[in-house]
Amino acid sequence: MENIKEDRRIRRTKKLLKQALAQLMDEKDFKDITVKDITDRADLNRGTFYLHYTDTYDILNKIENEILENIQSMINQDMEKTDTTNNTSVPALKPIAEYIVENADICRCLINNKASVDFLDKLQSLIYDNCSDIIKRRHNVKDSRRNEYYFSFITFGIIGMMKKWLEFKPMASAEEMVILADQVMKYSASALK
């Protein structure tokens, strides 16, 4: 991903800029956040921003991608050590839910962010990529146009559920959400016949 190891100053700068943006997104709409806002908050020169990012959408995009990469690598780690054959649930849901509950603030911020549906789309792809195969196998589903509608329904549905999950404080546990998601997925899969 990153070319081995970046200069410590670069790591520091990028971290400060990302923290500053996350802070600002809690305070106002992303669309109203300027490069100057970010560098002021990070206490860095404005020019420094342009050494690493092209504009505010670029840094947002990179934050989103990192989150998704983190989730994906958690899924991969979990898959290695877990036996999926006799499992009744969809295995990827657990690491996803655990990541979200551990990083609730930033996930809530990105999911509800009015500036961009990118994160929702990316998250949906991640869920699809990691869940569709196993559902297809369990329910003996073959590829069809109709089933594409179904998978779009279910992957978006999971996102909607997580969105609601993030609204309540204190949040329900990851285990609870995994069980509920599994259940809803299983039942709605009956519609496939």
Next chain:
Amino acid sequence: MENIKEDRRIRRTKKLLKQALAQLMDEKDFKDITVKDITDRADLNRGTFYLHYTDTYDILNKIENEILENIQSMINQDMEKTDTTNNTSVPALKPIAEYIVENADICRCLINNKASVDFLDKLQSLIYDNCSDIIKRRHNVKDSRRNEYYFSFITFGIIGMMKKWLEFKPMASAEEMVILADQVMKYSASALK
């Protein structure tokens, strides 16, 4: 809604500005569209834009709201003439699907618009407002935290399904989507017990 009847010039101007924005959104990201872009395309003076809207997000917001008002009034009309008691489906789905298929271009544009999740959220609220009561009654569901997750799942799921629906050309018929949506809703409602 609007104070009786606007000046014909105002109606014309607003229409031109909205058409121009819709065109531009097909061509590039909303975030890259400026007021000047819109007025150039509409062949109007830039100052004229500010007589009606505060900025590009304002006009987008108003376009979104009009679409949703149109859908809502279609639902209301349909509800009046349809007997809902012995109906097995969720009645609001039909007018929603019919509106979307009739206005596929603008709906696709707004649903996929990377600039704002507002439309998705508003559409979700509309679906929730018009569908949740009847589902609750049919399945004898009482209000609970758990069921809020479920309703968030199902309303987002429907949006995901419609999103997929809008991707294929030629689009499936409204009837087909209503039947599928109804079915998936019904089966996933079993998870409520």
Next chain:
DNA sequence: CAGTTATTAAACTATATGTTGATTATAATG
């Protein structure tokens, strides 16, 4: 330590924003 490289500060151009005041064009009304 020596060489490399990131950050800074300042300046600069270009462009978008939002507003204002005077003028012209168009619509509503009796």
Next chain:
DNA sequence: CATTATAATCAACATATAGTTTAATAACTG
């Protein structure tokens, strides 16, 4: 049709942000 009201235009202006560039300084790497 003539009058009145008001919308749209045009030009100009102040402000803000976006990007880029330069030389000087600071910090890191090996």
